[in-house]
Amino acid sequence: MALTxxxxxxxxRxxxxxxxxxxxxxCGGHERSITQAGLRAALPPAIELIPGPGCPVCVCPEEDVHLAIRLAMEEELTLATFGDMLRVPVNVRKSDVRSLEQARAAGADVVAVASPQExxxxxxxxxxxPVVFLAAGFETTIAPVAAMMAQGVPQNLSLLLSGxxxxxxxxxxxxxxxxxFDALIAPGHVATVMGPEEWDFVSADHGIPTAVAGFDSESLLAAIYAVLRQLRDGGAxxxxxxxxxVQPGGNPMARRVLEDVMDITDAAWRGIGTLPASGFALRAxxxxxxxxxxxPVVRDDxxxxxxEMPAGCDCARVVLGQIRPDQCRIFGGPCTPRTPVGPCMVSDEGACRIWWAGGRRSRAKQAIA
Structure with missing residues (x-):
C-alpha cells in the first residue's frame, strides 16, 4: 500500500x-505545490524549504522581452507567446511601453497561446x-517547441527562442x-524528459543529498524524507x-528531437549573468x-x-535562494501581482507570486542566515 x-x-518527524x-x-511547480498544501507549516521547524531557480519567466533575459516588444510595436506582424510572459516588465522609462501587455493595449498584435501548435x-x-513566437521555458517547454519545428512550420512563422x-x-x-542549501529536490518534469541522471552531479560531485520529486504532497514528502535520511546517514x-x-534515460523521443533541432549555447539569465552551456538555440x-x-535587430544603447532587474527588485536573489520572497525590498509594497515590478511576481511559477497567493503579503524582517 502506498504511503500517504x-x-x-x-x-x-x-x-x-x-x-x-x-x-x-x-522547480517553480514544486514551490506552488508546497505552498498550496501548507507543507512548510506541517514540517518540523528545523527544516527550511528554499525556492530555487526553476521559473523560466523569472530568468528570461530582459533583452529578449524588450526585443519582442520592439518587434510587436515596430513591425507589421503578430507576436505570440505564453500568457505569463505578457506582463513581464522591462527596464525602460515609465512613459515607454514596458511589457507585451502594454504593447497590446497600444495597438500591437500580441496574442497569448497555450501551446506551440496553437x-x-x-x-x-x-x-x-509574419508571426513571431516568443518561446521562453525550460526543457519541458522547449521539447514541444523543437517538435513543432521538426514537423515543419509555415514559412511566415519565426521563433524568438529564450529556452x-x-x-x-x-x-x-x-x-x-x-x-x-544542504539538500536538493530536483524537478520531476525535467527529469521526465532528460532523465534523472542529469542530476547525478549534485550528489556525486558535491556530496549533497538529492531526490527527484513529483508534484503531489506524497511525492514531495517522500523526497524530503529521502534527503533527510541521506543527511542522517552521512551519505549522498x-x-x-x-x-x-521518471525513468532512466528520460524520454528518448523528446531528447532526440531536442538534439536534432537545438544547439546548446552559453546564455544569459536575467539578473544572474551568462551561464555556460545553459541555453537552447536553433540549429543552422x-x-x-x-x-x-x-x-534586423537595432541595438538600443x-x-x-x-x-538588469528593475531598480529595487531583488528577484535575482530570490531565484538564487539567497533571500526569501518576502525579504525583497519591494515585496508587498510597490510589487504585487496587480502591479508587478519584477518577473518573480508575474508567473504562477514565480516564488514571489506563489508566496503572495499563499497569504504572505508583507516583508519579513530577518534574512536567511
Missing part, C-alpha cells in the same frame, strides 16, 4: 534532525502575415563557494521519488525561422539598465 502524506510526515536543514526545491494554427490562418536548461543554474550555485546519492513517471538549418535573423 500523513505517513511521510510521521516518518520525517521521527528522524533525528540537526538544528537546521536547508532544502532547495528547484501558434502554427495562427500562422496558417494568415499566411501573408534554458535547468541544471546549469544549480551547478553555478554549487560552484560559487557559497552554497546556501540521487533518489527517484517519482518512479511512475532552421535559420529561415529564427526571428533574430529574419528581422539608450537603455542604461538593459538586462
Amino acid at each position: 502524506a500523513s505517513d511521510w510526515l510521521q516518518r520525517i 521521527r528522524l533525528y534532525l540537526p538544528q537546521k536543514v536547508r532544502i532547495m526545491n528547484v 501558434v502554427v494554427g495562427i500562422a496558417r490562418q494568415a499566411p501573408d502575415r 534554458r536548461l535547468t541544471w546549469p543554474a544549480v551547478s553555478m550555485l554549487l560552484n560559487s563557494g557559497e552554497v546556501g 546519492c540521487l533518489d527517484n521519488c517519482y518512479p511512475g513517471v 538549418e532552421y535559420a529561415a525561422h529564427d526571428a533574430r535573423k529574419v528581422f 539608450t537603455r542604461r539598465r538593459a538586462g
Whole structure:
C-alpha cells in the first residue's frame, strides 16, 4: 500500500534532525505545490524549504522581452507567446511601453497561446502575415517547441527562442563557494524528459543529498524524507521519488528531437549573468525561422539598465535562494501581482507570486542566515 502524506510526515518527524536543514526545491511547480498544501507549516521547524531557480519567466533575459516588444510595436506582424510572459516588465522609462501587455493595449498584435501548435494554427490562418513566437521555458517547454519545428512550420512563422536548461543554474550555485542549501529536490518534469541522471552531479560531485520529486504532497514528502535520511546517514546519492513517471534515460523521443533541432549555447539569465552551456538555440538549418535573423535587430544603447532587474527588485536573489520572497525590498509594497515590478511576481511559477497567493503579503524582517 502506498504511503500517504500523513505517513511521510510521521516518518520525517521521527528522524533525528540537526538544528537546521536547508532544502532547495528547484522547480517553480514544486514551490506552488508546497505552498498550496501548507507543507512548510506541517514540517518540523528545523527544516527550511528554499525556492530555487526553476521559473523560466523569472530568468528570461530582459533583452529578449524588450526585443519582442520592439518587434510587436515596430513591425507589421503578430507576436505570440505564453500568457505569463505578457506582463513581464522591462527596464525602460515609465512613459515607454514596458511589457507585451502594454504593447497590446497600444495597438500591437500580441496574442497569448497555450501551446506551440496553437501558434502554427495562427500562422496558417494568415499566411501573408509574419508571426513571431516568443518561446521562453525550460526543457519541458522547449521539447514541444523543437517538435513543432521538426514537423515543419509555415514559412511566415519565426521563433524568438529564450529556452534554458535547468541544471546549469544549480551547478553555478554549487560552484560559487557559497552554497546556501544542504539538500536538493530536483524537478520531476525535467527529469521526465532528460532523465534523472542529469542530476547525478549534485550528489556525486558535491556530496549533497538529492531526490527527484513529483508534484503531489506524497511525492514531495517522500523526497524530503529521502534527503533527510541521506543527511542522517552521512551519505549522498540521487533518489527517484517519482518512479511512475521518471525513468532512466528520460524520454528518448523528446531528447532526440531536442538534439536534432537545438544547439546548446552559453546564455544569459536575467539578473544572474551568462551561464555556460545553459541555453537552447536553433540549429543552422532552421535559420529561415529564427526571428533574430529574419528581422534586423537595432541595438538600443539608450537603455542604461538593459538586462538588469528593475531598480529595487531583488528577484535575482530570490531565484538564487539567497533571500526569501518576502525579504525583497519591494515585496508587498510597490510589487504585487496587480502591479508587478519584477518577473518573480508575474508567473504562477514565480516564488514571489506563489508566496503572495499563499497569504504572505508583507516583508519579513530577518534574512536567511
